[in-house]
Amino acid sequence: MENLNKQQLILSRIQLIADISQTAQCNSKEFLIFMSLISELASQALPDNHDDAVPCDLNQTDSH
Secondary structure (H helix, E strand, C coil): CHHHHHHHHHHHHHHHHHHHHHHCCCCHHHHHHHHHHHHHHHHHHCCCCCCCCCCCCCCCCCCC
């Protein structure tokens, strides 16, 4: 039960950060910070084995 509550809290935080990043008029650097926060929170909710994760280059600044 504690694990479920932790996952719900993490998902709520991810949703909040995603909502803020979508509604805020942020620049590319701020958007990358938001995505980094989401990634960090999501990794807390995932199992320890991340061998199947797809790497990406966060230095690329594509417009959102």
